[in-house]
Every structure is written in structure tokens, then in C-alpha cells.
Amino acid sequence: MIGAFLLYMTITDYEPKPVIPLKVTNNTNHLLKPGVPFTVTTFNIGYAGLDKNQDFFMDGGSRSGSTSKEQTLSNLNGILKFLKKEASSFYLLQEVDVDSSRSFHINQTTAIQRQFPGYGMVFAQNYLVPWVPVPVFDPMGSVNSGLVTLSSYKLKQNTRYSLYGKEDWPQQLFDLDRCITEHRIPVENGNELILVHVHLSAYDKGGKVRKQQLTFLKEFIQRHVKAGHYLIIGGDWNHLIPGTNPKRFQSTESWPEWMQTIPPDFLPKGFSWVADPQVPTSRTLAIPYKNGVNFKSNIDGFLVSPNVTVKKVYGHPLEFDYSDHNPVTAQFILN
Template sequence: MKKIIKWFLKIVLLIVLIAGGFVGYLTLTEYKPKPIEEIQIEQNPTLKVTQNQTISLMTFNTGYAGLGEDEDFVMDGGKKGRPDSKSVVEDYLDGIEGLITTHDADIYLLQEVDLKARRSYEINQVDHYKALLPTYHSTFAYNFNAVFVPFPVSLTDYIGPVKSGIQTLAKYQIESSERHQFPGEFSWPLRVANLKRAMLVNTYSIEGSTKKLVVVNLHMSAYDGDGSLRAQEMNYLKTFMETQTSLGNYVIIGGDFNQTFPTAVDIYPPKPGLYQAYPIEANFLPSGYIFGIDITDPTCRLLNQPYNPNSELTQYYIIDGFIVSDNITIDSVDVIQDDFKYSDHNPVYMTITLN
């Protein structure tokens, strides 16, 4: 019996040492971006933004082409950590590209775009979208950069390495691009393999004007139990908007806010036991800004099960859309209702005019 206990203790000690070494490795390799970083611009076109111009935009959380209609996800109460095969991801990616080309926009704001990740079978989706829109500029900022995400569903179904982020593509010549790191983070050791949320801020000169067009692509925090991360991110965003107002710039902010817009709070109330998207405070917007949203259709579904519009367990959200400064007229905003075929989000399409 003493020998058995001795061997058992040795095994426990070995497991502790391995686990400690693994956490230490993740800590040493943790992605630690600067507060603001310059982003490389690729495929910069010559077309320029002009005064009184009408511009169309699409924001679309693509779900790394791995969260289409047949998928669920363990963090949402489902069973899976990634799609069953590379061909599944390729099919979803084809569908996403079809939505992009069918709904022609001047500017695309894409979220959850994998550069290289096990969960999407290492398909470089950034290059896919660049090739799809060769006459558009492309900028990309990390929102998730971890050498390994130790979140196992099973010994074979786990997330693993992830390089992923937000990508903006536009047909206009771009002046500068920056990654703005949101404040706040999870505590150690959870933070070392978690998302590092950011804004991708692109600035465009306007012919005949000293003002700039500032376009922000963002994907804000989810799974934030006490709301502290959301509060810090929203405060940062609010301060950013106030600064742009003082400069007199034209501002468009779009993406996945992971929060319900104030006018959409009661449309899809959370069902018992399912994930709740907390509301944006009714007085959040600083003076001079308005929301650009469509509340006639959901923009997101919960991944607790494969998509089934007739199921009582299907939970919808309205968390994707835009914020614009009041020197911009919103001509139209529409959810592109695609029944979540290729992502757990529907795209949102907006047209605006620079006043």
C-alpha cells in the first residue's frame, strides 16, 4: 500500500510540474500589445473620399467561417470546440464570400477573421478576403493572438493556437491605420490565452476638406461576468468619440458590440439559463452621435445548438451595428437576413452621406 501511495504522489507531482510548466510557457509567450500600434496597409487604392459623398458599409462577424448553421459551441452551452472538418470551414467561407460580393459595399468591417488557427484548420482568411477584393485596401489587427488555448472539449476537440482579429477593407485610399488596445483584462492566468480586445481605427483624407473620415472596426468583450471589461471598453470608446468631435471629424464606428442596443432591449429577452447580452446604457452616446441599427431582424444567435428557428431554445440578439457622428446622414440600415447559414451573425448593411 505504501508503494502505491508513493507512486500516486509521484504521478500527482509530475502532473503539477507539467501543468505549471505549461502555464509558465503561456505566460512567457503572452501577447502584450502596446496601447496604440501602427498597422500595415496593403493594397492601397487611389480612389479618394470626397465631400457630400454617399458611402456604403457592411459590418459582419464572420465567426471565423466555423460557426455556421450546423454548428454549436461549448462556451455557449453547446458541445463542440471547432467544426468537424476543413471542408466544413471551406464551405462556410465560400458562403461568406458570396454574401460579401452579392452585397457590394465601399467599406467592409469584418470580425473574427482567422489569420492562422487550429479551429479553422489554419486557413488564412485574411488573404482570402484580400484576394476577393483586390481593388480595396486591407488592414488587419489582432483581437486574439495566443500560442495555445487550453480549452478542451475532448482530447481531440480543443481550440489550440489562434491568430485572429478584425479586418477592414475599403475602396478608398487610406491615410493611416492604428490598433487601439482596449483597457482591462482578465486576471492571471486566464488572460494569457484569452482575447485582447481592440479597435482598428482607419483614417481617410477628404478632398476639399481639412476634416478626416475616421472608420472604426471593433469586436467588444463577451463572457464578462461582472461587466468590468465592458465598462472599461465603453468608457474608452466614449472618450475616443468625444476627442473626434473636438476635431470636427466624420466618424463611423461599426462591428460586434456584444451588447444589446438600447432600442432593442425588449425585442429578444433572454430565456432562462441562456447567455444574456447586457444592454448598452441608454445615455451612453456622447453629444453629436447616433446609433445606426436595424431592429427588425436579429443580428446574432446563441450557439447552444445547431440553428433551428422553430426551437424554444433558440436565442437571438441585436448586437451588431453602427454609431455615426451627426455630421453624417444615415440613409438606410438593414440586417441582411441570411438565416445564419455561414456564421452565427447576420451582416448589417448601411448607407450614409457625408454632410
């Protein structure tokens, strides 16, 4: 029985091409201007299921999905209300479900698009599995999910790039197919802003897959540096953002095994890390959220090229009400 199931999963395994062009829904014609501020918000919405009352089996908890359809909708409404109020120029949203058991098959991309009619939207699949059979007594089930990028400026070209590295078979059959998305945004001076949306691996033992993913990103960045583009890379890095320190946040839990740091030699010359060290963006999920107990850290933020000025950055202390992440926003100016 198990053998037949693994054979089926192997045959139906989602294997995206290394490079895939992505479509834009409702693209705009607004152009970025040098010297004019704009904002980018990154938020891992945790499929609107990982609210403060939730735990997660991969992090030591027991649950694999949202509590109920009603709670999922309540979380999603809270997330959308926050996003609308923030009114950022760009949004980078991770773990957005299209049709998944864990979020009661609510199409979250449709809900997002409905709330942002003036924005172009790009979706990139990074998780498509017919059935995730764990945990045994509460399986995650079917998953159809990915990254959503929203833009109030014209998106010239959008591309999905598969990241290096995979877990060993058969685990890889049930894992995300990690990727980045590259968004080319024309600037009035004839240059381009390359906005890169990232969501790196989390539970790879010893960070072995993440090391390969960082190698890919380093090579990717160097190609754009040579071309002289403006470059902003943002999202959920699933690494401690350099310049932040979890010791700032009270916790009785110890440093989790999955938490990795970014090697100093990864940082390209002249580039800067952008994060708000005073507001945590992530919590552990062994237990529901209890302030002062869960380990908190900054794993969401941005990396920017030297021709991009950072005016300010601020985390949003939502106290993990709707997701296991808090969002972070930065304001930039193209030099």
C-alpha cells in the same frame, strides 16, 4: 505539468503595445466626397466555423471549432460570395483567422484579399495564443486571428488601439486581446472620416471588462468630437444595440447571462445608433440553430456623429448559414 504549461503560456503571452500603426495592403487613391452616398457592411464571420449546425462551448455547447476543413471552406466561400454581391464601400469583418486550429489553418485573410483586389486591406491582430486547452476533450488549440477592414477609398492612416480591461490571470492568457482599429479616410473638403472598427468582449462575467472598454471608447470619441471629424464606429459590440428589442424574435431560450446593455449616458451628444431592428445579427450557441428556439438579438451595428447622415440601414437575413452572426449594411452621406 499544469504549472509548467502555465509558465510557458505566461512567458509567451501576446502583449501588444497600447498603440500600433497598421499597414495597408493595396491602398487606393479614391477620395470620399461630401454628399455622395457610400456603404459600410459589418460582419462577424465566426472564423467560417460557426455555421447554423454548430454550437460553442463558451455559450453552453460542447464544440470549440469548425466541423471539418471542407465545411470551413464551404462557409468561407458562402461568406465571400455574399460580400462580393453586396459590393459595399467598406467592410468591417471580425473573427478572421490567419492560422488557427479551429479553422483548420486556412488563411482567411489571403482568401479575402484575393476576392477584393480593388480594395485596400488592413489586418489587426486581437487573438494570438499558442494553445487554448479547453474544452478538455476538444481543445480549441492554437489561435491566430483578428479584425479585417476593407476599403474602396484611400486609407490615410490606420492604427490599432488596445482597449482597457483584461480578465484575471490565468484566464487572460487564453482570451482575446481586445482592440479597436482607427482608419483615417481623407475627404475632398479637407476633413477626415474616422472609421472605427470594434469587437468588444462577450463572456466577461457581469460585463466588468466591457464597462472598461466602453469607458475607453467614450474618451476616444470625445477626442474626435473636439476635432470636428466625421465619425462612424461599427462592428460587433457584444451589447444589445439601443433601439432594438430581442422580444421581436421568437425564442424559447431566455436572455443569456452574457448579454449586456449599453448605458444611456454612453451616447455622445447628437450621435445616433444605426441598426436594423427587424433582422437579428446574433444567435446563441448552446445548440445548433433552430428558428424559434435560439435567443436572437442585434449586437452588430453602428454609432455615427451628427455630421453624418444615415440614408438607410438593412440587416441581411442569411439565417446564420455561415456564421453565428448575420451581417448589417448602412448607407451614409457626409454632410
